[in-house]
Amino acid sequence: MWKFLNGSNKKNVDNSVNIEIDMNNIPVHIAVIMDGNGRWAKQRSLPRTLGHKAGVETLKKIVRECSDIGVKYLTVYAFSTENWKRPKDEVSGLMKLLVEYLRNELNELNENNVIIHTIGNIYKLPEPCIDILNKSIEDTKDNTGLVLNLALNYGGRYEILRAVKNILDDYKKGLISDEDIENLNDSRFSDYLYTKGIPDPDVIIRPSGEQRLSNFLLWQCAYSEFWYSNINWPDFSINDLHKAIRDYQNRDRRFGGVNNGEDK
Incomplete structure (x- = not known):
């Protein structure tokens, strides 16, 4: 289905949509709020659990494609700290899907050099989830390809509060000094986040028509590009991923500065 154009620096989908992306300008880190599973199911008069399965x-598909085109980090919002408020049967179904996904896909992920990483407090998840997550992390730790970053029991505000508390704890223990506190900067603070060592997302994708962050990567999104779509996540295709990447590539990222010769 895929073919390269103009040598080796372009890639497109040939079917109904002709989308070209610059293979020399692939986002390093893509983050996705996987929204719209429930709406997708409702539109088809199906249980919400089948929407999550879809x-x-x-x-x-998106993990395979990100790996193929050279994305280094893919962070997916799988379960938020607020999602515990959902009906118990839906939460239970989501946890079972997590276990099923990792059990069924771990060998392929490993064969494709994917590294499993998590952000969030996974130790509040059911024990079978913790066990398969720990196994997946251990089994893929020596891989060198795409980092699949699963946000589970994750909340952006909690992450920031946790970082502040951990800084205070280290200060009380004498691990950091008054001078360290006075010179605290973005980089040093980021070392206390779940995403330590991971670059901030270049683009955050949210399908389903909603246009909000929903407590996702609040610190890390400071200079991220946002890409919204009305397509529900189960219908999100490789074409849609490439549209998001193409739009990202066409944006002027100045990080608060200006281009040479451009007035402020």
Whole structure:
């Protein structure tokens, strides 16, 4: 289905949509709020759990494609700290899907050099989830390809508060000094976040028509590009991923500065 154009620096989908992306300007880090599974199911008079199952199939495709085109980090919002408020059967179904996904896909992820990483407090998840996550992290730790960053029991505000508390704890223990506190900067603060060592997302994708962050990567999104779509996550295709990447590539990222010769 895929073919390279103009040598080796362009890639496109040939079917109904002709989308070209610059293979020399692939986002290093893509983050996705996988939204719209419930709406997708409702539109088809199906249980919400089947919407989540369809969403897992989409995730498989997007992980493979991100790996193929050279994305280094893919962070997916799988379960937020607020999602515990959902009906118990839906939460239970989501946890079972997580276990099923990792059990079924771990060998392929490993074969494709994917590294499993998590952000959030996974130790509040059910024990089978913790076990398979720890196994997946251990089994893929020596890989060198795409980092699949699963945001589980994750909340951006909690992450920032946790970082502040950990800084205070280290200060009380004498691990950091008054001078360290006075010279605290973005980089040093980031070392206390779940995403330590991971660059901030270049682009955050949210399908389903909603245009908000929903407590996702609040610190890390400071200079991220945002890409919204009305497509529900189970219908999100490789074409849509490439549209988001193409739009990202066409944006002028100045990080608060100006281009040479441009007035402020």
